[in-house]
Amino acid sequence: MLDKVVYGVAGAAGASVVAWKTMFPWIHHDLKIIKVGKRVKTEMDKDFESGEFLIDRFEKHVYNQPRKPFIIFEGNVFTYEYIDQQANRVTNVVRTWGLSVGDTVAMMIYNEPAFVWTFLGLQKMGIATALINFNLCQKQLSHSVNVSGAKAFIAGQGAELFDAVHAEEGKFGGMPIYIQGCSANQVSTGYISFDDLMAASSPAGVDASVRAGLTPMTPACYIYTSGTTGLSKPVFMRQISLMRVSGGILFVDLTQDDVLYMTLPLYHSAGGGLGLYGSIRAGATMVLRRKFSASHFWEDCCRYRVTIIQYIGEMFRYLLSRPESPEEKSHQIRAAFGNGLRRDIWEQVQARFRIPQITEFFGATEGNTMLFNLSNKPGAIGRLSPLLQRLSANYQTLVKYDTATAEPIRDSNGHCIEVKPGEKGLFISAFAPVNFYKASQEANEKKRIRNVFKKGDAYFNFGDLFYLDRDYFVYFVDRIGDTFRWKGENVSTTEVANILTSLDFIHDANVYGVTIPGQDGRAGMAALTLYDDKPLTPELLRKFWKHCEENLATYARPMFLRLQKEATLTATFKQRKVELVKEGFDINLVDDPLYFADQVTKSYIPIKQDTYSRILTTSKL
Template identity: 50%
Template sequence: MPRTRDKVLMGLGGVAGLSVAAWQTMFPWLKYDLQYLKIAKKAGEKIAHDVANQRYVIDMFEESAAKYPNKPMIIFEDREYTYEFMNEQAKKVANIAYDWKFKTGETVAMFLQNSPAFVWTFLGLQKVGLSIAFINYHNRSKPLLHTIKVSKARAMIIGPEEELYHAIEEIRPELDIPLYLCGSSGTNIPEGYISWEDLMLTSPGAEICKSYRSSYTLITPCIYIFTSGTTGLPKPAIVNQAKSIAFSKFLTFSGISADDTIYTITPLYHSAASIALFSVMDAGATMVLRVKFSASHYFEDCRRHKVSIAQYIGELARYLLHVPESPEDGNHSIKVMIGNGLRMDIWEKFQKRFKIPRIVEFFGATEGTVAFINTWGKVGSCGRLSPFLNRLNPGKSYLVRYDRKTDAPLRNKEGRCIPCNIGEPGLLIGGIANPELYAEGFYLGGKAVNEKKYVRNAFTQGDAFFNYGDLMYMDKDYFLYFKDRVGDTFRWKGENVSTNEVANVLTGLPFIQDANVYGVEIPGTDGRAGMAGILLKENVEFHTDLLPKIYHHCEENLPIYARPLFLRIIKEMPLTTTHKQKKTDYVKEGFNPAIIKDPLFRVSSETKTYIPLTTENVGQFLAKSRL
């Protein structure tokens, strides 16, 4: 990290040697890099300091608890939980865990919903050097059992909610670890469980000596965060202590200080919430926490608690726009919203309606090696990948051409990757500046699962990059834009279709709330044909009069190969818990009217509209499509 800082300073010194007019003429985009470096330098220096001094996340919390004992750390359901109170509860947890005599870095699984108890349980386990698997509390059956087993948890703490108990009870015969149940005492604890409440009531509040966790290192796992499992079962991404330190500095780009109140509505088992939590503890700020997202209460919560920094993710902004307009929309204390997944088609509309002074969009992955962040408010961009910034970064990143059949990078005759040109969509591969920090891999699970994420010998023999599996492109000023996940872009009529771009066009119609676009196979044809799940706005009743409007809108705004061949009118948009669209089940259903219960239509160029597709006429359509 110090080497990176020195390179930045040297680079700035070199630029300073040129006149302003000279470098603006030669490299007009360089001004954006210099603006960014002013902010990045502060974050980089903080990370370097904490890495050098082995100041881990638990140390950040304990320092803030000592400095701001009576200040609210968590606001939850209109109750304030001070740093001192959170520390007292964490100490009780630590004393319980101390008696387990687990080794530093061994894992405990937490199956808890958003609450202050989630936070103090995590902190207590960190006090005694344990790693924590954040289990997705929406998982059930096989995926749930898999996440517990693959985490190698030595024990599990389960929240008090009845649905969580039933989820564990379903798989309990296959679990051979102690199960600690919150919310039940010794008199009513179910068989096979240990009362966490009784242990907390009798646990001493003494502080555990810091020497107990002295064997912590930068590569000791802090938490495991599970991928969504859209391709196979969820995989536990390793967030070691070094990456946790980086997480804690991320909100530096939003100007966080001890005076700020942060609002997060994503589940705490997700990396976006961990970034917010760790940043809050580092700065001594306050977090407003909610069990789950509510569009109708989002800005109401922000007003009531005087939120100054708010998070967003995925399609959250679209659902906020769906709430009926109110004179109170712009009445809040938010100075910046930070997150990822704000689509270009609603960016300005969202910012204008809710009077958001500044939007900071970023791109990254929990298990990734680099991240990008848009500090300039450039609409639609998630950061920059300029030659200058890339040269300063010891872990350089690239957009490279890729094979759409294999989703792997294309190679030239020398076997090397081929960088993309400006405006050309490519696969993002991230450099690995400190390979030793990834000695255990990106995921827990062994060499096989990790090797799939490497791109080796990309430009020189022996080099290695992390494959993000995301397609992106750059404009002439090197601003970076997300295009699609690999696999979301499909090929039809010899052309590549971006699901994201088609969805943006469809949502330009005033009666469409959202669109889920994906490719489906038609027997006897090459590639995949476009299909769109259309969610209408609440006050719109579906009528066939809407279909020619969709047809003509697509005809005017999309090339012929990108226009959806099929439509299904859906009643709700299937989303992940992080507000990203689900496509897997839709893709499996294809355009089969015997399976799909939603109103289903196919394009008709003869009548310039979409017409019903039924079990009676689908055979006729298939016969015609093969001609």
């Protein structure tokens, strides 16, 4: 069908390939996406026709290739058979909890094999898993667990994880809490040793009939997003979604012969959804690290003969800042797959590290479409050409957007206005009327734009501004609203502001993200007003630091502070960020006192000329 459409377009443009390529010089980029997309669609259709779920695919690989390495972690090899046996133990433990298909269990586990077999063990029973960010603490943690509707909570091994859970003792609604990495005589009163239960559990497989009630629409897991309205919200990932997102990595043709290198957190849709689920789908091997290490990256890639890597843009900045090594050119990597690789370092990355294919993508956990750049076009995150828009199952486009009102611009008929090449706009996509967030109808509605091009239609609002060039490539410009991205994580300005204003000396906090030359994403900044127009004394700055350290994940802590006598508000008394974002922490533009988070003194220090120069020239912040 796709071929017929393409040939029709070609015929309309002229009698020869040369003719229509002359009229549409960008068409070869579209044809590449159409060709790959057709292959991916064929594979996905086979999955849906077979009625297989992701867990079925995993068990099929266990049967066909039991001794094949599935996870390589810290030098240890875990085969498909071994991971399956551990997953069976999990299943046999959970079967005694009285849960049914579709019930939810929360888990907060570091990047390690236990994450994989715990997740798969729950999938064998059709239990949905709330994947909790292991950086969370205090209210953020208890909220994330409780809002999922979980009936039990499994915390992974590690003193930091237990301390975070223990600090919120009594705030998990009375659900049982299981701790990995310790025995019954090591765990505190009120908690249950998961290791003891695993030791007594059988590794024998369970019949698929225990998940007989599973359907494509049954929740498989919940992946959290900061969204735009405060605390984290769990996004529905249904069984059908797991298969769809696992197919995303087919755009780099992942097969069972590949070795994928994974340093991204598995609780995210990129690391977990595309990476882990994609590896399961293909029957590939995944080299897993607890966290990214620039000093070990190329060594690992060579040692384990990695063929595909997943990245976020800042990862490459760290790698570029290191001295050159023989390993960075002697690897077997054929493709890099990820997002956030900006134009300013793209060609440098490709040339220095000799990576043949860089496939940048754009997507959102709760979104209904993805964009892919398969043309090695530096900085581009995908394409939005007339042909691809016509062929897309969900019409995708950019519409004009008013940054002052935070709303799309409407024409005289009340409809949105599509941008033209050379302009930037808000990315939206038509969607089926389903909810993306659990237990938050208001949040679901906020992600919808209605009456976009005709009365009664509805589009998903990604909350991102893109630039469309003359060849229909799109480039990320900025996030809008109350969320920005830093260190690969989404930061909710509302959530951070609520935590900052709980300090007794802060009257108001306007939180936003600012750009730093040479850094990806936006660093957190807070414009503060204090009660009684107090100054920010060294004592208060240390108190502020300690409060952030105890209540905010590392990536969410403001890197910059701005002390204002009066808050910057709109005419309707809403916080206004446009001017603040534009001025950032530039001492040449801002007359207000500015402060910088100093890791040495564990406090915030005034930004003077020397500090300002150091920030601008520091590669790692």
